[in-house]
Amino acid sequence: MSIDGDLSASLVLRRGGLARVGLERIALIEAIGGLGSISAAAKQLGLSYKGAWDGVQALNNLFDAPLVVANAGGKAGGAAIVTPRGLAVIRAFREVEREIGAALSRLEAGLAAPEPDIGQGLGDLFWSLGLRTSARNALRGTVAAIADGEVTARVSIDLGEGLAIASIITRRSREELGLAVGKPAVALIKSSFVVLGDDDPSEGETNRLAGTVVDREDGGEVSEVTLALSAGKTLVATVAASEATLVVGARATATIAPSNVILAVE
Structure with missing residues (x-):
């Protein structure tokens, strides 16, 4: 339905509280129809025979008439046919899939148009809502440079x-992330990887980000300190609760090793 980087969705059909019908099971019916055998379809799709058989039974139970009729044969490869009802289900699923794909293409084109007051498309903002991570810090930006080593x-x-x-x-x-200059990316950093110290934004191999402490939450042994950076960004660090100099309003520099910065794309 989409190429890499395009807006996409997953179509799943459900009737009441019964099992769902998704793309995987539709593909199973299509493979059985083309090969005439559940075992052959399972092999083609990388499924176990039992997994394919269970999928067929779930589909047959979900609808008011069988989608697949199988003769005896088991793993040895008994014949199986897709019924007219099964063929109709495939056509209906693929037609709905095509309509959703067309709708998403139109939606994506609309979301991509730059908003005059923010200089970017609404799609960028929309997908920002979907990223969930255990890392305390997720900083969104654009790839500015790449230096490849061996x-x-x-x-x-x-x-x-x-x-x-x-x-x-x-x-x-x-390479797997498809990172390239100009493409968006998110830097993920655990708060325990952020070291806070005196303001010393000097250049070097280590990341040094200067800012101002805007929040501090103390615990028994550690404290969570939030540093306000430029560009409206903030950075959270966990420090020893005994660190008294990092009070709200104090200037500090966050030091982060580049190897502790994980990159993500959407």
């Missing part, structure tokens, strides 16, 4: 207003 790659992410952060990942990871 095994690793150093990727610089522009966070806006002169703020940047570097990440060192493997070249294979960089």
Whole structure:
């Protein structure tokens, strides 16, 4: 329904509280129809025979008439046919899938148009709502530079207003993520990887981000400190509760090793 990076959706049909019908089971019916055998369809789709058989039974139970009729044969490959009802279900599913795909294409085109007051499309903002991660910090930006080594790659992410952060990942990871200059990416950083100290935003291989402490929540042994950076970004660090200098209003510099910055794409 989509190419990589396009808006996409998953179509799933459900009747009452019964099992759902998704693309995988529709593909199973199509394979049985083309090969005339549940065992052959299972092999083609990388399923166990039992998994395919259970899928067929679930489909037959879901509808008021069988979608697949199988003769005896089991794993040896008994004949199976897709009934007219099964063929109709395939056609209906694919037709709905095509209509949803067309609707998503229209929606994506509308969301991509830049909004004059923010300079970006609503689609970028919409997908920002969908990212969930256990990392306390998720900083969105744009890939500004990539320096490939033999095994690793150093990727610089522009966070806006002169703020940047570097990440060192493997070249294979960089390729699998499809990272390229100008493409959006999210830097994920665990709060325990952020070291806070005196304001010293000097250059170097390590990320140093200067800011102001805007919040502090103390626990028994550790405290959570929030640092306000430029570009409207914030960074959270966990520090020893005994660290008394990091009070609200204090200037501090966050130091983060590039190897501790994980990159993600949507």
